[in-house]
Every structure is written in structure tokens, then in C-alpha cells.
Amino acid sequence: MSNRYHRMRLISATAVALAGGLFTAGVAAADSVIRWMHVEQVPGNIAVWNQIAKDFEAKHPGVKVELQFLENQAFKAKLPTLLQSNDAPSIFYSWGGGVLKAQSETGTLRPINAALDANGGEWRKSVNASAVDGLTFDGKVWASPFKSGLVSFYYNKELFKKAGVDASKIATWDDFLGAVKALKQAGVTPIAGGGRDKWPLHFYWSYLSMREAGQKGFADAKAGKNDGFAGKPFVKAGERMAELGKLEPFQNGYLGATWNDALATFGDGRAALILSFENTPATQASNSTSRKGLADDNIGRFPFPVVSGGPGVTTDSFGGLNGWVVTKNAPPETEEFLRYMASVDVQKVLARDTQIMPVAKGASEAISKPLLKEVAEALARETWHQNFLDQDLGPNVGAIVNDVSVEVVSGGMKPAAAAQQIEDAYSLERK
Amino acid sequence: MSANAVPSGKTLAVSRRSKRSLANSKWPVLILFLPPALLVFTVLVILPMGEAAWYSFYNWNGYGSPTQWVGWRNYQLIFRNSAFTQALINNGLIVLASLCVQVPLALWLATMISSRIKGALFFRLIFFLPYVLADVAAGMIWRFVYDGDFGLVAGISHFIGVEPPFWLADRDVAMYAILGVVVWKYFGFHMMLFIAGLQAIDKSVLEAADIDGATGFQKFRLVTLPLLGSTVRLSVFFAVVGSLQLFDMIMPLTGGGPSNSTQTMVTFLYNFGVTRMQVGFGSAVGVVLFVICVTLAFSYKRVFMRND
Numbered sequence: 030m031s032n033r034y035h036r037m038r039l040i041s042a043t044a045v046a047l048a049g050g051l052f053t054a055g056v057a058a059a060d061s062v063i064r065w066m067h068v069e070q071v072p073g074n075i076a077v078w079n080q081i082a083k084d085f086e087a088k089h090p091g092v093k094v095e096l097q098f099l100e101n102q103a104f105k106a107k108l109p110t111l112l113q114s115n116d117a118p119s120i121f122y123s124w125g126g127g128v129l130k131a132q133s134e135t136g137t138l139r140p141i142n143a144a145l146d147a148n149g150g151e152w153r154k155s156v157n158a159s160a161v162d163g164l165t166f167d168g169k170v171w172a173s174p175f176k177s178g179l180v181s182f183y184y185n186k187e188l189f190k191k192a193g194v195d196a197s198k199i200a201t202w203d204d205f206l207g208a209v210k211a212l213k214q215a216g217v218t219p220i221a222g223g224g225r226d227k228w229p230l231h232f233y234w235s236y237l238s239m240r241e242a243g244q245k246g247f248a249d250a251k252a253g254k255n256d257g258f259a260g261k262p263f264v265k266a267g268e269r270m271a272e273l274g275k276l277e278p279f280q281n282g283y284l285g286a287t288w289n290d291a292l293a294t295f296g297d298g299r300a301a302l303i304l305s306f307e308n309t310p311a312t313q314a315s316n317s318t319s320r321k322g323l324a325d326d327n328i329g330r331f332p333f334p335v336v337s338g339g340p341g342v343t344t345d346s347f348g349g350l351n352g353w354v355v356t357k358n359a360p361p362e363t364e365e366f367l368r369y370m371a372s373v374d375v376q377k378v379l380a381r382d383t384q385i386m387p388v389a390k391g392a393s394e395a396i397s398k399p400l401l402k403e404v405a406e407a408l409a410r411e412t413w414h415q416n417f418l419d420q421d422l423g424p425n426v427g428a429i430v431n432d433v434s435v436e437v438v439s440g441g442m443k444p445a446a447a448a449q450q451i452e453d454a455y456s457l458e459r460k
Numbered sequence: 461m462s463a464n465a466v467p468s469g470k471t472l473a474v475s476r477r478s479k480r481s482l483a484n485s486k487w488p489v490l491i492l493f494l495p496p497a498l499l500v501f502t503v504l505v506i507l508p509m510g511e512a513a514w515y516s517f518y519n520w521n522g523y524g525s526p527t528q529w530v531g532w533r534n535y536q537l538i539f540r541n542s543a544f545t546q547a548l549i550n551n552g553l554i555v556l557a558s559l560c561v562q563v564p565l566a567l568w569l570a571t572m573i574s575s576r577i578k579g580a581l582f583f584r585l586i587f588f589l590p591y592v593l594a595d596v597a598a599g600m601i602w603r604f605v606y607d608g609d610f611g612l613v614a615g616i617s618h619f620i621g622v623e624p625p626f627w628l629a630d631r632d633v634a635m636y637a638i639l640g641v642v643v644w645k646y647f648g649f650h651m652m653l654f655i656a657g658l659q660a661i662d663k664s665v666l667e668a669a670d671i672d673g674a675t676g677f678q679k680f681r682l683v684t685l686p687l688l689g690s691t692v693r694l695s696v697f698f699a700v701v702g703s704l705q706l707f708d709m710i711m712p713l714t715g716g717g718p719s720n721s722t723q724t725m726v727t728f729l730y731n732f733g734v735t736r737m738q739v740g741f742g743s744a745v746g747v748v749l750f751v752i753c754v755t756l757a758f759s760y761k762r763v764f765m766r767n768d
Binding site for chain 1: 719
């Protein structure tokens with residue numbers, strides 16, 4: 030009896046040991062698992078990504094790429110704890126800017142410089158330099174550039190015609206204010222604005238500050254030189270914004286309108302202009318009351334005007350810059366995967382099938398829609414790419430920029446006070 | 461007779477023994493049930509509260525562990541922030557609206573439909589319905605109602621032939637528009653409390669007042685209201701505590717805007733602490749909110765609900 034019992038125990042113990050051994054052997058032989066965490070929600074885009082992952086796996090036996098999804102807000106809330114746990118993903122989505130900087134300081138990330146500069150800087154040379162710059166802090170590149178974006182003015186050609194405004198003649202801020210006045214006189218609401226979400230209005234303040242300060246002025250402000258963000262160019266930007274606000278250019282009730290409301294206002298033809306992302310032709314349609322929106326050939330685009338006397342130029346662009354961040358303990362193949370993801374061929378597929386603005390040189394050829402093509406060309410010519418300030422300056426200062434933008438344009442705050450408030454908050458970040 | 465002659469010393473001994481055995485029998489229960497409850501309470505309530513208090517002295521964005529000690533700076537920043545002052549004023553307004561409009565309205569309606577008149581049940585249901593609705597849903601419904609482009613208010617304005625207003629986009633009006641929704645949402649709950657209270661009042665007292673020739677209002681003021689006292693005090697308590705915590709209805713309505721004119725303490729905590737990743741500052745706001753709520757709740761209970 031007792032013998033049999035012992036034998037049984039021995040057998041089961043061996044079985045467990047064997048199974049365990051097999052299991053570990055299996056993992057070791059088969060895989061490095063690259064766990065890829067993202068916030069993408071469009072099924073079509075995820076299908077494209079999955080295919081990219083599969084192609085990569087086929088070329089790299091033993092490597093597995095695993096897609097993981099977290100909803101946007103949940104992603105932002107969970108990431109701080111996730112990064113410090115053993116469960117950290119190998120790569121995750123980033124908007125760049127102050128948040129990425131804060132993450133880089135925790136020691137949980139792995140900069141990609143080595144991979145970027147390997148083989149005589151092959152990877153680095155294949156990507157737009159401004160995109161790499163935008164994801165660099167303290168001389169280290171903290172994310173692999175993935176896509177870029179551009180904020181510009183989109184206008185309703187029909188309404189412009191009705192008001193007798195020629196969009197191609199809008200080059201300076203004064204031209205722009207003139208156009209707004211002409212639209213108003215023609216009984217057309219000039220601009221669709223989303224004041225409730227605030228960030229849609231921070232585009233104006235950001236662009237105006239870029240035009241007033243220029244790239245150098247901006248860098249100086251960040252470094253705390255010339256009174257930082259309380260300096261002259263930033264006050265002047267606020268003054269110009271207030272000047273626009275006095276013309277009452279936005280639709281009625283814009284302070285309570287969300288971004289989607291603003292897109293609907295533009296898409297329904299209830300306002301002539303919107304300062305918006307490169308995907309506006311698509312989003313104005315899906316948000317409009319009819320779900321069809323304005324026809325593509327009724328929409329025109331022009332860059333944010335320059336200001337007289339300011340060092341900023343039309344080719345200094347403002348818009349998103351997204352990348353993929355590698356965590357410290359990610360498998361060594363991770364960088365190789367990201368290099369593959371950023372290669373011209375893959376970026377062409379992404380541009381064609383998911384409509385992104387690619388960051389790989391030469392990939393924008395794959396874009397076919399005229400308005401998107403125009404944006405891609407503008408991005409190719411850009412002299413400076415400034416990431417959204419509510420990302421770039423970090424979530425706290427960014428939120429203040431959003432707040433004061435709304436206040437200044439609606440007459441609730443003086444431009445100088447607004448600039449001072451941004452500087453006060455940013456001075457704490459400089460340390 | 462002999463039973464009564466039991467010596468008193470013996471009775472004492474018996475009662476002492478029974479007391480001891482009673483106490484003994486309590487121990488197993490205590491040992492069995494107290495630790496889990498204590499553990500859950502400590503882990504889920506005491507520790508987070510302690511942690512929040514600790515974080516409130518740091519400048520920390522949630523990444524890594526807090527290292528930058530800033531002392532009382534976060535608290536100073538809170539009380540210097542005009543949006544927080546506005547939030548305090550708004551919380552005050554909500555309490556005021558609850559006490560001066562909501563509770564009296566609920567009491568009035570309760571006295572009307574607590575008697576068994578025809579259709580009373582139907583009205584109870586109708587008035588109670590908003591309370592059943594989730595706060596977020598109520599907020600979204602009213603956002604549509606107030607919308608100046610497509611909402612009910614817009615429809616009515618067009619019908620009358622005036623320019624539709626955008627109440628939620630107007631700094632001076634938005635808070636009052638929200639107060640309207642708050643009263644609409646919660647008066648049903650208080651009404652139900654009052655109906656329950658009214659039904660507990662002995663009918664014979666009212667009948668006696670009738671016989672003495674009291675008028676309807678006299679009966680209400682001198683009989684019903686005093687007998688309903690504890691319910692009114694409870695209702696006010698709920699109204700005040702609920703008002704201080706108002707959040708999920710404001711978010712869909714205005715999100716605290718425009719220009720922070722509709723911020724409450726909790727939306728302030730969310731907008732300035734959570735979304736801006738200012739964990740230290742947000743914790744400080746949480747501590748302030750906690751202190752205000754606890755102070756108010758305990759002093760109210762001590763002063764007004766002492767005998768309830």
C-alpha cells in the first residue's frame with residue numbers, strides 16, 4: 030500500500046517536472062514576445078497592424094508580436110503603475126512631449142539611440158529629422174517616430190465665394206482678420222470653435238506664439254530666457270488672439286461646444302472655417318448632421334498665416350507627433366521591429382490603408398487624396414515641427430495653455446496675465 | 461417562599477458567572493468576524509486616506525515614486541486658485557438650492573400625494589423617476605435639452621421667435637442651469653423620504669386637531685411638521701452631503717466650464733488633479749474635501765440630529 034503510494038507520488042512529481050521543463054523549454058526555444066500596447070480603436074487600422082506584425086514574425090522566426098489594447102483614458106491612468114510593474118509592455122504608444130519626458134526620467138524606458146545609429150545611422154537617415162528631434166530629450170531618443178500631423182485652416186469654398194474672400198490671398202494675420210470681417214459682413218459665421226474642450230482653441234494661441242517667437246524664441250522661453258513664457262512674443266500672441274475674439278468670429282455658444290460639435294458646425298456648412306487636423310475632410314463628414322458633410326471638392330486648405338514682424342514662417346508647422354516607446358526590459362528584437370515598422374515600405378502601407386501622415390522619407394507618395402497629399406507635401410517642406418503644446422509642455426502646463434487660450438479669446442483674461450500664468454506654471458517644471 | 465429565601469451572595473455569583481460566560485462566548489465571534497472587516501477597512505479606506513495625505517506634501521506626477529517634498533505648497537496653491545474659490549461658492553449654491561428649493565418642494569409635493577387621492581401612486585412614480593436615472597444620463601439628457609442648436613430650448617425659442625440662448629456656454633447662467641437639473645434630479649428622493657415619514661404619523665393626532673378646529677395650514681405647521689422633524693433633518697443631511705459630492709452630472713453638462721464657472725470641489729479635483737497628472741496637488745484637494753465633508757457631517761449630526 031505504502032509502496033504504491035510512493036510510486037504514485039514519484040510518477041506525478043516526474044510528470045509535473047517534465048511538463049514544467051517542457052513548458053520552459055517551449056518558451057525559450059520559440060519566443061521572444063514583444064508586447065505592443067496601443068490605444069487604437071479603429072478595427073481596420075488594427076487589422077493592418079496585425080498584418081505588419083505577422084509579416085515581421087515570418088521574417089524573424091522565434092519572435093512573437095502580441096497586440097494589447099487599452100482605451101485612451103484607461104491607458105493614461107494605468108501607464109504610471111504599469112511601467113513600474115513586471116507586467117510592463119515592451120512597446121507602448123506615446124504623444125511625445127512632457128509626458129514622455131517624465132516617463133524617461135523614471136528609468137523604466139530604454140532609449141533607441143544605439144539602434145537608430147547602427148549601420149551608419151541607416152534607420153535615423155530614413156526618417157524625417159524633425160520627427161526624431163521631437164522625441165529627443167537630453168540627447169537621447171526616447172521613442173521611435175510613427176506618424177506626424179499638421180494643423181491648418183480648412184475652409185468651405187462655397188461660403189468663401191459667397192463672401193467674396195479669396196483664400197489664396199490670406200498670408201498674414203491681418204489678411205486673416207480681414208477675411209473674418211468680410212465673412213461676417215456677408216452673414217456667414219466665420220469660424221467653428223470647440224471652447225468646451227478648450228484644446229481646439231489652444232491651436233490659435235500656439236500658432237500665434239510660434240509666429241511671434243519663432244523656433245529660437247520658443248526654445249529660449251523653455252529655457253527661461255527673456256522672461257520665459259511671460260515674454261513679449263507670448264503676450265503679443267495673446268493680444269492678437271484677443272483681437273480675433275473681439276470680432277466674435279465663432280458660432281453662437283462656442284464656449285459650450287465640444288470638438289465634435291465644432292466639426293459638425295463646419296460639416297453642416299454653418300461656419301466657413303475651422304483650424305483643424307489633417308483628417309478634417311473625413312471627420313467633418315462623420316460628425317455632420319447628415320453624416321455626409323461637405324463634399325471633398327468644397328473644402329480648401331491654407332496654412333496658418335504669419336504675423337508681420339515676427340520671425341515665424343509659414344513652413345513652421347504645428348501638429349501631432351506620435352511614437353512608440355521601448356521599455357527597459359523589452360526583448361532585444363523590439364528595436365528591430367520598430368525599425369521595420371518605420372521603414373518606407375511599411376509606412377507606405379500605413380499611409381495608404383490607415384491614412385496616417387508617415388514619418389519615413391519618401392513614404393508620402395502612397396497618399397492619394399488631394400487634401401491629404403497637400404498636407405504631406407507641406408510636412409515634407411516643414412522647417413520646424415512643434416508638437417501640440419498641451420503634450421509638449423506636459424499635462425499641467427498644457428492644460429493651463431488650453432485654459433488661458435479660451436479665456437483670452439473670450440475676453441475673460443488679459444493677454445499679459447495669461448502669459449504670466451503659463452510662465453508661473455512652467456517655472457515649476459524647469460526646477 | 462423558599463425560592464425567595466435564596467441567599468443574596470449566591471445570586472451575585474450566578475449572575476457574575478453568566479456574565480463571564482456571555483463575554484467568553486463573544487470572543488470567538490469577535491475573532492472570527494473582526495479581522496476580515498478590519499483588514500478590508502484598513503486596506504481599502506485607512507491606507508489610501510493615509511497615502512493621499514502623504515502624497516499631498518509632494519510635487520508628483522504619478523510616475524516613479526514621489527521625491528520632491530514641497531511641504532504645504534499644494535495647500536497654499538489650492539486656496540490661491542480662483543477656480544477652487546469658485547468651486548466652494550458653487551458647492552454653497554448647490555447646498556442653498558437643495559435646502560431652499562428642493563427640500564421644501566419635496567415636502568409640499570409629499571403632503572399633496574401622501575393622502576390616498578386618485579392617481580397618487582402615478583405621481584409618486586413620475587416624480588421619483590429622475591432619481592432612478594443615472595447622474596451621467598441625466599446630465600446628457602439635459603445637455604441636449606439646453607442645447608441652443610438642436611435642443612428643446614432651441615425648439616421653444618424658434619417657436620416663440622427669439623434667438624435661442626446657450627445657457628451652458630454662458631459664464632453667468634451656466635451654474636443656475638445646473639442647479640435646475642440638480643433640483644429636478646433629487647427632489648423625488650426627498651419626496652419619498654417625506655412620504656414614508658408622513659405615513660408613520662398617527663392619524664388620530666390629526667383627527668384630534670381636526671376636532672379642535674385647526675385649519676389645514678395650522679395642522680401642517682403645528683402637528684405634521686414637528687412630527688416629521690427627524691425625517692426633515694435626515695433629508696437635509698442627505699442634501700448637504702450629496703451637494704458636496706456632486707460630480708457625475710456636471711461632467712456631461714459643462715465639465716466645469718465655461719471659465720471654471722461651474723466647477724465643484726470634486727470636478728476641481730478631477731480637472732486639476734487627475735487629468736493634469738498632478739497627483740500631489742489632487743491628493744491635497746482630496747484631503748481638503750474630506751476634511752470639509754467630515755466636519756460638516758459630524759457637526760450637523762451632533763447639533764441637529766442629536767435626538768434622532
